[in-house]
Amino acid sequence: DKDVHRTDRTIDFFEGDDLPNPDPDMSVGTNANLEIMKDILVTYNFYNPDLGYVQGMSDLCAPLFVAMGNEAMAFWVFAKFMDRMKSNFLVDQTGMHGQLKTLDSLIRFMDPELYKHFEQTETANLFFCFRWLLVWFKREFQWEDVILLWEVLWTDHLSNQFIMFVALAVLDERRDIILKEMTQFDELLKYINDLSGTINLKSTLERAQVLFEQFRRQVKAMDNKKLELDEQLTQTRGWNERQERAKIQASIEKLCLDDNLRNLLKAFA
Numbered sequence: 001d002k003d004v005h006r007t008d009r010t011i012d013f014f015e016g017d018d019l020p021n022p023d024p025d026m027s028v029g030t031n032a033n034l035e036i037m038k039d040i041l042v043t044y045n046f047y048n049p050d051l052g053y054v055q056g057m058s059d060l061c062a063p064l065f066v067a068m069g070n071e072a073m074a075f076w077v078f079a080k081f082m083d084r085m086k087s088n089f090l091v092d093q094t095g096m097h098g099q100l101k102t103l104d105s106l107i108r109f110m111d112p113e114l115y116k117h118f119e120q121t122e123t124a125n126l127f128f129c130f131r132w133l134l135v136w137f138k139r140e141f142q143w144e145d146v147i148l149l150w151e152v153l154w155t156d157h158l159s160n161q162f163i164m165f166v167a168l169a170v171l172d173e174r175r176d177i178i179l180k181e182m183t184q185f186d187e188l189l190k191y192i193n194d195l196s197g198t199i200n201l202k203s204t205l206e207r208a209q210v211l212f213e214q215f216r217r218q219v220k221a222m223d224n225k226k227l228e229l230d231e232q233l234t235q236t237r238g239w240n241e242r243q244e245r246a247k248i249q250a251s252i253e254k255l256c257l258d259d260n261l262r263n264l265l266k267a268f269a
Contacts, residue, residue: 004038005030007058011143013066037065040075047079054089057082059135063146088134099133099164100126102260106164107171109261110215114175122185128192132167137199140170145201152205158212159264165215169207170199216265219257226255 005028008014014037017029040061045053060081065074087095103126108115118124131139136153138146153163171178174195182188229252236245 002026003055003058004034004041007037008062008143011062011066014062033065036071037061037074040065040071040078043075044079044082048082048086051082051086051089056089056135059138060085063138063143063150067147085136096130096134098260099161100129102161102264103129103133103164103167105258105261106168106215106264109218110168110211111172111175114171114179117179117182121183121188123188128189129167132170133163136163137166139196140199141201142197149201149205158209160266161264162208162212164264165208165212166204168211169204170195172211173204173207219262219265222255222257226252229255 005026014031014033016031019030019032019035021028021030022035037058041053041057044057061074061078064077064081065071068074068077087098089095104115104124107118107126115124118126136150141149149166153166156162159165174191178188178191182191229248233245233248233252236248
């Protein structure tokens, strides 16, 4: 109940307290749309008792309810969305830890200098990106842009994890400020949190696509180089070529890509 009453109250659809709150423990009023959204979330709690309701789900439900304008339609769209998002809300947070690990690997691969800066400022855990991934940037973009972003992510046009490149794009666009001015953990955390509602969707998506193509080209170049070295390795079999073989093998190992990065090139299955 408290989550619902904190969700998007500045939006006309959820504005106002013209009805008494049916919950005796709540001291604030309510309105018809808030009560309907509450019903949607309560229904989902019974629909998926293994997961239930977890804080943050109201952020995912609200735009869908506004877009559908109908309780039944909004529920089923939300339930389908949660089929994809449920790992974000597991009690042990393994889903979120996995995504943060992937983003960690992506930043380290694409921008070693920025990654090193995060290590030096003790922010390499990327905790400041947690909310971005948890609710798909729901609080970072303007309300009107949220569904547009989600529609792009739902298409899986380039990757089923394109959100990683959106996150990378947000950081990349601000990397100079981060590198030059954000020297402490608290400074970086405040700077990132203050971005809420100020990020331009169009330029972010354009940058994310450029970064994805750069990533794809780098992976392809690495794979081609690995094939070339594999061929060299098969041609150096003599006992007097052990040192050369060791050098080639070491080079091959450096070109091996983590599975979590290679999976970024996959479409949604």
